[in-house]
């Protein structure tokens with residue numbers, strides 16, 4: 688059988704390079720390469736984009752939109768790692784765990800959008816709880832998150848890895864309330880409004896922690912930390928990529944395992960639920976690799992679904 692041909696447009700960038708490395712030893716896939724001197728030449732990219740089975744776009748948003756508009760061959764399928772099409776109609780959202788039908792939608796999709804890193808954590812935590820009625824769609828949600836600096840691509844990596852640059856160990860940002868992941872967080876979690884999202888970047892290269900504090904006493908739906916944990920555990924029971932740690936409750940709560948770098952170089956996402964029944968408070972946490980389940984790992988998972996090889 689003919690091997691599927693894949694072109695990674697943006698293969699020299701952080702995400703593209705990692706996808707390339709993860710696929711390099713896969714003998715069932717033919718990765719079409721582009722010369723370093725040609726990788727930004729429109730006519731070369733146009734031609735490759737129209738002659739492969741799947742084009743994986745690892746480009747800035749505007750370049751990804753251009754690339755999609757150049758594809759005239761209807762048999763070419765697209766997996767876009769940028770944020771250009773994550774809430775666009777006609778695109779399948781590449782988060783297989785969010786719905787029992789989602790993996791088969793991705794498998795059949797002609798246009799699949801890979802989720803944003805922070806959005807991956809938020810949707811993993813909230814989607815099952817909102818879909819299953821444990822949180823109301825209009826619950827006021829705050830998200831605190833920290834990412835390794837590789838989340839900012841080549842430019843941010845260079846600035847953090849230049850020794851003469853004194854970068855703050857922890858830098859909150861997104862404080863214009865316009866972060867590019869808000870739309871996908873809202874739509875794919877099922878919230879009626881975007882969350883209040885406070886991301887931060889730290890002086891570590893890779894890894895991510897997403898936290899959602901929940902004052903349950905203010906919730907319109909009567910919910911306990913135990914209920915939240917049970918629903919999340921049921922939802923991800925058969926998942927190979929998302930796991931739920933045992934409920935962490937009360938005065939003995941121990942956060943020794945919480946470390947944004949813990950799942951680096953894997954496609955795993957671990958959910959933790961901390962709760963106190965007496966004070967009716969809980970915190971949901973998602974820990975994963977921003978370059979793994981937050982980017983390249985998820986892209987490989989989606990590609991395999993699209994190729995029917997997962």
Ligand SMILES: NC(=O)C1=CN([C@@H]2O[C@H](COP(=O)(O)OP(=O)(O)OC[C@H]3O[C@@H](n4cnc5c(N)ncnc54)[C@H](OP(=O)(O)O)[C@@H]3O)[C@@H](O)[C@H]2O)C=CC1
Nearest residue numbers: 697699700701702745746747750768769837838840841982
């Ligand atoms: N880093 C992350 O954690 C994640 C990133 N993403 C998304 O993936 C996409 C790529 O991000 P990332 O890999 O971090 O970014 P990088 O800046 O590391 O890489 C982007 C690559 O695209 C190339 N490029 C830019 N414009 C063009 C163009 N017009 N034609 C061809 N190539 C072009 C760049 O070239 P050059 O090398 O010359 O600069 C670079 O190699 C972005 O949309 C980002 O939002 C998604 C999930 C996570």
Ligand SMILES: CC(=O)N[C@@H](CCC(=O)OP(=O)(O)O)C(=O)O
Nearest residue numbers: 770802803804834836838839888
């Ligand atoms: C630290 C940092 O700057 N992170 C990036 C998000 C990286 C990411 O995964 O988002 P995309 O998939 O949408 O590119 C940011 O906040 O814009």
